[in-house]
Amino acid sequence: MNFGLTDEQQILSNVARRFLDERAPMSTVRDVMESPEAFDDKLWSAMAELGWLGLIIDDEYGGVGLGWVDLAVLLEETGRGLLPAPLISTSLAAAAISDFGSADQKGRYLPSLADGSAIGTLALLEDGDVLGPDGIALAGVKEGGGYRLSGSKRFVHDAGVATLFIVPFRAGSEILFAVVQSSAEGVSSQSRRTMDETKRMGDLTLDNVLVAPDDVLAGPADGAVALARLFDLAAVAVTAEMIGAMDRAREITTQYAKDRIQFGAPIGKYQGVKHPLAEMYVDVETSRSLLYYAAWCVGEKPDGLPLATARAKAYASEAFTRIGTDGVQLHGAIGFTAEYDIQLYLKRSKWALPAFGDAEFHYERVSSLGGY
């Protein structure tokens, strides 16, 4: 038993922190977030060079071949820095192809995801925002060995910059996964303005798009099970970024409580301030424990993943929501200004709450997986 980071993971974390401090400090984050698609080419290439984009892609397909605990370590740092980049999305698309693609499909898609020339994302949700097989209404119409798809996917992360979409659809009683390129005929995506400008989302519209047979992922024995796994992986990735972001929000607020003087003393001396900060610490550390266990389950204990993920995302969603609002409130009026960074963390907490299932959704899963 060892619940700590390896030396290599510690190095990964340190390198990531240093890179983000130098290349994506808050001033840069703000510039990027205000750009049309909240995307910066140069940062993206630098991340590719560091191996981040192919972190969990096998080395035979141009990646680094690391696991989900390593990815969680990295995402904790990108979350901490509120890095606006489609790193989670592209990692999830890579995971879908790695887990469910044929050797040929991996060879065709993964190297370009790893080197950053392609940007992937999952396009799972539709109208109704239902997380699961019941939410998939998009029906494929057979043509040749492939399918025609017409319909739309909603709340697609990084829809505006993605070039490759993983699109689940119905084929009779089965759920299959199409790999759809943004350049294909009939594909259009609209990114929308979002509350958290560092996290863009939008809709993917498919108008009679032809999916060739070898663009349907070959692997999954049971599409519904595969879909459930993708939702879990997505929740783990989002939660990993949440941990970093909430820890940083706690740090920023703690520092402010040491600096701001009222009634002749730093406000952090007053229990109305210091106790919520202590609660933040309890919540961050407990979220972190739950999250790393879930990330470990991805590779080492897949049957434990659903429950571990549900617990982590449920707990972290509630915790981050509280930390976001407490963080702003403990700053006083200055916390409400656009200039102070704490508001960006509050917005991130709002974005993260519903992303791949909110506290209500995941606590309900904890109940049903617990047999009651």
Added chain:
Amino acid sequence: MDFKLTPDEEAFRDEVRAFAKENLSPEARKSSGFLSNWLKAVREKRWVGFNWPEAYGGGGGGIMKQVILKEEMAKAGAPPLGLCLMGLQWVGPAIIEYGTEEQKKSFLPDILDSKYQWCTGYSEPGYGSDLASLQCKAVRDGDEYVINGQKIWTSIASWSKWMILLTRTDFNTDDKHDGITCLLVEMDSPGIEVRPIKNMAGGSLFSEVFFDNVRVPVENLLGEEGKGWAVTVSALAHERSGISEVAGLAKQLDEVIELAKQATRNGRRASEQPSIRRRLAKADTIIEGMRLNGQRFLTRQLKGEPLSSETSINKLHRAFLAIELGDLSLEILGNASQYLGGDETSGVDQNLWPNGVLDWPTVVIGGGTPNIQRNIIAERILGLPKD
């Protein structure tokens, strides 16, 4: 990161399971002398004081296997491994860390053999949360300390043979944490008077203890004179981590879930009510979070770092759950919950009745209140100014 057990640890787990199965069978449990047989059997295995030094009767085992042992025993619904709970949880560890050779030889084996009880004399009427300001006075007189003062809330004082006592030997220090001295005191010493106090749950677990010129030989000094606070800090961390053990909590939650499955509220099973489900799920998640937090702390301990303020994290979770699980049981049962000993018309197994609803202060207030835990985290970990 690796949550798997090594083959050696797995073999140990299997050994514990097999042992529990054999010694805790329904027939064994029914037999007369079950408890004393059990205590003898685990003692022979050297599983009591599992990680204590072998020289004093302990098992000399590692922390990891100790955790496995505790988990497996809890899962099996086993009785405690020894009856001297405070001795095993913090008095013994404090003696191992700070005691003299003679103290180790004379006290540790007795604790392991459940020979008698230890109690803990820290809190005073005027000093509870502000423990370091304690005033119970000890004056050195030749080869003895003479003690005058009072302790209160001393659990199991009325049937303990020994007490770990905090006194003040120096009243003129700049820092209140200096000048505190820890003594090991025999409860039948002349001048000690114990008066039990009845609590709201009906029991009289704790007492007031009065000291009137009580003489304690200097060889019963634990640690150095005036440096008793260090002994306490380590003992309190052990106490908090003991209070926060999750195996028992998981079992308690299972009982509340079972209760929710059996009870009917507003025309349907309580376990089908969304708000009840969410509270159960949240309790489950916090227990799992505590378990994993514990494993993270354990990893640090395995690397040789001592247990410290981080134990306040799980103590806070424990406090929340103690109250929450009781309240949840009441909400599940409705009016029927008010009948002590159960309501025969409810259709609920009487064994599941929420007996513990009034017991929560033991773990919420005992070992330091939630506010004090928040202060510990804010000041010692986050570095915020003291209030």
